[in-house]
Amino acid sequence: DFFNALDEVKPLFGVAEEELSSRIRGGIIHYSPLIDNILAEGQLCVTKIKQPVSENSNPLHSAILFGPRSSGKTALAAKIAIDSEFPFVKLLTAEDMVGFGDMQKVAHIDKIFRDAYKSPLSIVVIDSIELLVDWNPIGPRFSNPVLAALKVLIHKQPPKNRRLLILATTSKRTELQQLDIFEDFDDEIAVPNVNTQQELAHVLQSSGAFSEQDQQRTMYEIARYMADNRRTDVGVGIKKVLDSIEIARKDPDVAGSDDSQWNGLSYKARMQET
Amino acid sequence: DFFNALDEVKPLFGVAEEELSSRIRGGIIHYSPLIDNILAEGQLCVTKIKQPVSENSNPLHSAILFGPRSSGKTALAAKIAIDSEFPFVKLLTAEDMVGFGDMQKVAHIDKIFRDAYKSPLSIVVIDSIELLVDWNPIGPRFSNPVLAALKVLIHKQPPKNRRLLILATTSKRTELQQLDIFEDFDDEIAVPNVNTQQELAHVLQSSGAFSEQDQQRTMYEIARYMADNRRTDVGVGIKKVLDSIEIARKDPDVAGSDDSQWNGLSYKARMQET
Amino acid sequence: DFFNALDEVKPLFGVAEEELSSRIRGGIIHYSPLIDNILAEGQLCVTKIKQPVSENSNPLHSAILFGPRSSGKTALAAKIAIDSEFPFVKLLTAEDMVGFGDMQKVAHIDKIFRDAYKSPLSIVVIDSIELLVDWNPIGPRFSNPVLAALKVLIHKQPPKNRRLLILATTSKRTELQQLDIFEDFDDEIAVPNVNTQQELAHVLQSSGAFSEQDQQRTMYEIARYMADNRRTDVGVGIKKVLDSIEIARKDPDVAGSDDSQWNGLSYKARMQET
Amino acid sequence: DFFNALDEVKPLFGVAEEELSSRIRGGIIHYSPLIDNILAEGQLCVTKIKQPVSENSNPLHSAILFGPRSSGKTALAAKIAIDSEFPFVKLLTAEDMVGFGDMQKVAHIDKIFRDAYKSPLSIVVIDSIELLVDWNPIGPRFSNPVLAALKVLIHKQPPKNRRLLILATTSKRTELQQLDIFEDFDDEIAVPNVNTQQELAHVLQSSGAFSEQDQQRTMYEIARYMADNRRTDVGVGIKKVLDSIEIARKDPDVAGSDDSQWNGLSYKARMQET
Amino acid sequence: DFFNALDEVKPLFGVAEEELSSRIRGGIIHYSPLIDNILAEGQLCVTKIKQPVSENSNPLHSAILFGPRSSGKTALAAKIAIDSEFPFVKLLTAEDMVGFGDMQKVAHIDKIFRDAYKSPLSIVVIDSIELLVDWNPIGPRFSNPVLAALKVLIHKQPPKNRRLLILATTSKRTELQQLDIFEDFDDEIAVPNVNTQQELAHVLQSSGAFSEQDQQRTMYEIARYMADNRRTDVGVGIKKVLDSIEIARKDPDVAGSDDSQWNGLSYKARMQET
Amino acid sequence: DFFNALDEVKPLFGVAEEELSSRIRGGIIHYSPLIDNILAEGQLCVTKIKQPVSENSNPLHSAILFGPRSSGKTALAAKIAIDSEFPFVKLLTAEDMVGFGDMQKVAHIDKIFRDAYKSPLSIVVIDSIELLVDWNPIGPRFSNPVLAALKVLIHKQPPKNRRLLILATTSKRTELQQLDIFEDFDDEIAVPNVNTQQELAHVLQSSGAFSEQDQQRTMYEIARYMADNRRTDVGVGIKKVLDSIEIARKDPDVAGSDDSQWNGLSYKARMQET
Ligand SMILES: Nc1ncnc2c1ncn2[C@@H]1O[C@H](COP(=O)(O)OP(=O)(O)OP(=O)(O)O)[C@@H](O)[C@H]1O
Ligand SMILES: Nc1ncnc2c1ncn2[C@@H]1O[C@H](COP(=O)(O)OP(=O)(O)OP(=O)(O)O)[C@@H](O)[C@H]1O
Ligand SMILES: Nc1ncnc2c1ncn2[C@@H]1O[C@H](COP(=O)(O)OP(=O)(O)OP(=O)(O)O)[C@@H](O)[C@H]1O
Ligand SMILES: Nc1ncnc2c1ncn2[C@@H]1O[C@H](COP(=O)(O)OP(=O)(O)OP(=O)(O)O)[C@@H](O)[C@H]1O
Ligand SMILES: Nc1ncnc2c1ncn2[C@@H]1O[C@H](COP(=O)(O)OP(=O)(O)OP(=O)(O)O)[C@@H](O)[C@H]1O
Ligand SMILES: Nc1ncnc2c1ncn2[C@@H]1O[C@H](COP(=O)(O)OP(=O)(O)OP(=O)(O)O)[C@@H](O)[C@H]1O
Ligand SMILES: [Mg+2]
Ligand SMILES: [Mg+2]
Ligand SMILES: [Mg+2]
Ligand SMILES: [Mg+2]
Ligand SMILES: [Mg+2]
Ligand SMILES: [Mg+2]
CATH class of the missing domain: 1.10.8 (Helicase, Ruva Protein; domain 3)
Incomplete structure (x- = not known):
């Protein structure tokens, strides 16, 4: 039931984890088998980074959760990140950058990735890319410096012996495709509405x-x-x-x-x- | 009658309340049952924030009053805010930001929200969003940084044990829809003209x-x-x-x-x- | 006759009045009854501000004189302002802002309104809005910060016990309509050419x-x-x-x-x- | 003959005059009666400013010489200015502003007009407006601040007892009309090619x-x-x-x-x- | 087999070489004769710079590897560069410029070329030009200063007795053609997908x-x-x-x-x- | 033959000459009578400046060499400049301005012209105007300040007793025509490909x-x-x-x-x- 769903959010240590947990305030209700599939697919990404096949395995993996507004994308990304039990998990959100100029934003984003590169295993959750890049359909307008930085960082190889999983979310798939950043992710995970x-x-x-x-x-x-x-x-x-x-x-x-x-x-x- | 209508504006303490009251100089004339509906709908939003069902209830709610020019949107939003008797009520208006650059505006807006987060129960009235974002139909032009900040702040969760109601007004519904900010509000409340x-x-x-x-x-x-x-x-x-x-x-x-x-x-x- | 027309410009005290009088160098020739109508309509606006019906009367009124180039708009607005005998009358003109950046312009405009708010009764004449906003039909280009500031100031309520009349002029009605500022005025007063x-x-x-x-x-x-x-x-x-x-x-x-x-x-x- | 034409350029004192004279290096050859008409029309403008009809006469007059490239516009404007024998004559040319930013340009232009306002009788020759405003047909692009400053200065009344004649030249009449500055001049003087x-x-x-x-x-x-x-x-x-x-x-x-x-x-x- | 492919990456000295080697983490698998052709074509470019025919031979050569995403362009360019055994090989990549402004980027790029000019034989690998210039299909937008700098540097003659090979990669051939930089390269080398x-x-x-x-x-x-x-x-x-x-x-x-x-x-x- | 062609490049003194000579590394091969025509036409321009007919002769002449990429424009302009044996010859090229901002570029260009004005006889070679103005066909984009400065400088009269020849090159004739700078040159010299x-x-x-x-x-x-x-x-x-x-x-x-x-x-x- 509802409170069992809430119980799934295990207590965690550290500020970053707390921030992530706060995104699952409503718990994860398994109202459809698709929810389990999404979590499993996320789990697979985590495993790929956690247990590399060989020394030369790609130490970088990226996945994007897309779906309609309010469909639970951020909560699911947070859940995957928390359950990974990686030493470094971090939420990258526009909420922490209100009032920043473009260059400050890029510096903040870059900082988060640099921090991630310091941990052997890391997850960076890039929440609502459309908000990060100040996307606006009129024009359209968006912050090209921020977008360009994200494009580069999504592909940037971590240093030796560092492994990084990038989880992103968006409710503007078509727009991101126009912006030519959607294809930059290795995996695409669809998050549905409550439909039936x-x-x-x-x-x-x-x-x-x-x-x-x-x-x-x-x-x-x-x-x-x-x-x-x-x-x-x-x-x-x-x-x-x-x-x-x-x-x-x-x-x-x-x-x-x-x-x-x-x-x-x-x-x-x-x-x-x- | 007219002066009874004026009487509805109860004396209030504090500068912010005074500023809000000054928006109801002409009182609220109940010339149509729709006016009562609007106030009731506003009341419901207030209650949702004031009396949460559970600890995990969404501590954030947002509503936008839209309608033709001069139809009384600001007055009605002010009335709802004043009647809430919340410890923090604040009007966010372009009039206080004349001569500000984009970044100063964002800082000012951010400040108001930060102040709101300090009170257990708050209402922020965002008046005439189109003026806040310097909307101009030619181009069209508008302040994308201000708009992007608003988009983020409308969804930003208040800290623990803080609850926030956001009331916005606009006479440019279609334009805000193009700007993709109209749908960001949980509720949409239509304010009519005097019609019959x-x-x-x-x-x-x-x-x-x-x-x-x-x-x-x-x-x-x-x-x-x-x-x-x-x-x-x-x-x-x-x-x-x-x-x-x-x-x-x-x-x-x-x-x-x-x-x-x-x-x-x-x-x-x-x-x-x- | 011609010199009688000139005589209509009564001597006035104060720098601002002198500046306004200099705009009526050619006097006001009553070549058509429409000229009298315009002056009467202006007079009515003045009265509305001078003698409020009640405490709750709107303390702000705005009117815009529009018409072809050289048709006498500025002279007529100056005449109405001078004849009001308000303690504060001020001409807001692009001529005083040559070489100003956008933000300096906005500061200058804001200053004039702040000064007006200090007097119980004031008139601000906003001359040639199209020049103030650097309107150019190619693009079209214009200063959106200046325009946005004007839009806000036209509607900004003066402080308690202060009453303000705004008179604007323009020879670019259609352009101002596109810019969505023309409708912001409470009254529109047409100024004709010499036609017959x-x-x-x-x-x-x-x-x-x-x-x-x-x-x-x-x-x-x-x-x-x-x-x-x-x-x-x-x-x-x-x-x-x-x-x-x-x-x-x-x-x-x-x-x-x-x-x-x-x-x-x-x-x-x-x-x-x- | 050719050297007689050169002789028409009389020796003059002062740097500004020398700069103007250097524009008539090739003399003025009276190859067509139209040349005399142009000079006469210029002379009439000069007289209007030199000998005002009354105290209330307009102390400002502006004329623009337009015509194809190389048709002699600058030389003719310089000739009219020199022959006026006004105490202040000044050439305003893009050549003196290479490397200036927009705001520096406006300051320079403004300075020249301020200097002109100090002399009882002045002529400012605005050479090649299209170059002053960095006109470029692609876009089209141009310096809106410079253009806006010129528009204002062309109409700005000189202070009391100061009289000013503005002579401008351009080979881009249509473009200036698009820029909505051509009509700002009181007179338009066509300069032809050598045609027959x-x-x-x-x-x-x-x-x-x-x-x-x-x-x-x-x-x-x-x-x-x-x-x-x-x-x-x-x-x-x-x-x-x-x-x-x-x-x-x-x-x-x-x-x-x-x-x-x-x-x-x-x-x-x-x-x-x- | 797979590990033989890896063996092809010979140990190298110096930081720049290490950075290049890290791009061949997956080795070079000779899955098609086209791979050998590409390497041979690259080898020919290297020879042209290494062994000039005469004193007056062109000391500059440039080639661009283009092909679909993930087709191995960077790895192949790195392989050619490493195998050249030139005293100076350097990777120019957007990853090193995250958070740089346009002018900082240009300075960084310029620095790399200046360093290259100090070595008698150099290779600069310009990786993913589209990322370097912040290319975005919407608008389209891109950094014109960076692009302009690249255009100039691709053609800039090294100083006397210095010889330079430029290898670039891109997955946006059509876009670079629109940007008018694709034709600036002396050679174009197609990199295919795994197709059969x-x-x-x-x-x-x-x-x-x-x-x-x-x-x-x-x-x-x-x-x-x-x-x-x-x-x-x-x-x-x-x-x-x-x-x-x-x-x-x-x-x-x-x-x-x-x-x-x-x-x-x-x-x-x-x-x-x- | 080939080495005779090289011999045509005579040894010269001074840094500027050396820079120009380096552009004729491949000599001038007289593979077509058109090559001789181009050089003769260049020679005529030189003579016009070197031997003025009279004191009042135009002390400024400008010519532009245009033709397809790699057709030898720069080499031919350099050859004409070197052969003039003028005391001041200078190459103005984008290569010397990598990393400059628009205003720095304009200052650099202005400096070169100022230096030229100090010598009685000068040649400035403006190489690849399209690169100088950062021309890009998308948009199209270009540096309007640099372009505007060039337009002005091409027509700016040198001071007394100074004579200047401007030689420019471009492979983007149509684009320069759109930019409205091509017609600013007194002469246009076509440089062909090797065609038969x-x-x-x-x-x-x-x-x-x-x-x-x-x-x-x-x-x-x-x-x-x-x-x-x-x-x-x-x-x-x-x-x-x-x-x-x-x-x-x-x-x-x-x-x-x-x-x-x-x-x-x-x-x-x-x-x-x-
Ligand atoms: N199966 C589920 N999947 C996702 N979220 C769930 C699920 N069950 C309950 N929830 C709750 O629903 C809410 C989902 O909100 P969330 O902010 O993640 O949506 P979103 O898609 O990111 O919205 P937005 O489009 O505004 O970014 C959370 O409070 C979460 O705890
Ligand atoms: N039923 C009512 N609803 C709203 N306002 C009313 C009502 N009755 C009287 N009023 C008075 O009408 C005026 C409404 O003006 P208000 O500024 O709120 O309109 P608005 O729609 O915000 O205008 P704008 O489009 O310019 O923002 C106020 O003075 C208010 O006191
Ligand atoms: N009936 C009249 N109405 C207006 N101005 C008159 C009248 N009779 C004489 N005048 C004189 O005509 C001139 C009108 O010029 P004014 O600058 O006001 O025109 P304008 O419409 O503002 O021009 P612009 O379009 O350039 O702003 C003034 O000098 C004024 O004294
Ligand atoms: N009748 C004439 N009218 C004008 N200029 C003449 C005449 N006779 C001789 N000239 C000479 O012709 C030259 C005209 O050049 P000028 O720079 O004035 O042309 P312009 O139209 O301003 O060119 P541009 O379009 O480049 O600005 C001058 O040297 C001038 O002395
Ligand atoms: N024949 C081959 N050619 C190229 N790369 C190969 C080959 N065989 C194996 N690889 C490996 O494949 C990977 C190719 O990735 P690389 O980053 O070079 O692709 P890319 O085309 O540059 O991708 P992107 O479009 O993202 O820039 C490298 O890890 C490389 O070691
Ligand atoms: N007849 C010739 N004309 C020009 N250049 C020649 C001729 N014969 C040999 N050359 C050599 O050909 C080369 C021409 O290159 P140059 O850089 O001048 O071409 P360009 O047209 O300026 O190219 P780009 O379009 O890249 O600017 C030079 O090295 C030059 O020495
Ligand atoms: Mg979300
Ligand atoms: Mg309102
Ligand atoms: Mg006027
Ligand atoms: Mg001229
Ligand atoms: Mg690559
Ligand atoms: Mg060249």
């Missing part, structure tokens, strides 16, 4: 937010709404689903009442937005 | 500016004007309506006379402009 | 530059020229008309002779240019 | 470079060449004509020989280039 | 990663996959092939099992990507 | 690189290749021809063998590239 009603039910149940009865009514309403609108996919990111559950709990019409109308409407609204 | 003749009459009456007779004549003229021009919507922002009322009062042709012609024409002119 | 032969005759007479006979001959020639070219409008700005009168006086063919041919041709040339 | 064979003959004779016989042969060849190519215009700038005459003199085939073939061909080549 | 099944088998065998049996099964699966998809080319870069081999070894399904399914799928996936 | 088989034979022979027999075979192969491909022009620059000759000498297949196959192919390849 079954998956959604799994999440609702794990969250433990509703009584059995409320949950069934909610699912029924959603099913009807989807039928009416000839939609086959739920198509909402896990983060949005979890957020909606919380709002629903706050809604006076739901809590302590049988009328979950507003709640259902809210889901509909969110689905329409997508 | 009934709503307009409500506002006129609340303002107490005209005698019963003058008001009826004005409404009649407007109705005729609209019929002549096959217009069905009044379609004027509340701020413009209130301003026009004041100009009408100044007009010697109206004050103390039965001839409110100019006044009616003025409305027409304003409606045509829209 | 009657109006032109009025100006010629007011100027006192020609003998009765010369004037009639000139008017006759112009009428014939217009007929020949199937033009119905004179369509020349008042400033150009007054300049041409002066050149005509210098022309040896006119002064002391009956042959005003060159003079007439000059008008024609100027009309064709338009 | 008669004009060309006049120049050849004035130059005294050829014997009567050589000259006739040259003219005959040119006539035949033009007939063969169905050209009706010579269409070469006076500066190119004078340069070609000098090269022709150097050519061993011409000097001391009857065979001016190469010489004729050279003219043809130059005409084709145009 | 035979070549792939050669690489698999050289790697010694699989048992005879596993290898045959893998090849069989790939052949079937290609037949099914009507593909005739393998079309994968040597670096990707070697990387896939390593991942395959890590995969528990392959190691110690007969089921190499996942492994085969991985190849397919990689082929589809291309 | 006869010319090519002349060069081969002059080079003395092949035995009579090898040369005939090479020419025969080239003729056949051209016939097969219906090419009528050789169309290769003299520099490429001389380089190919050297490579051919190095090629083991040619040296000491009858099989010049590779050699011939190499020519073909080079021709195809063009």
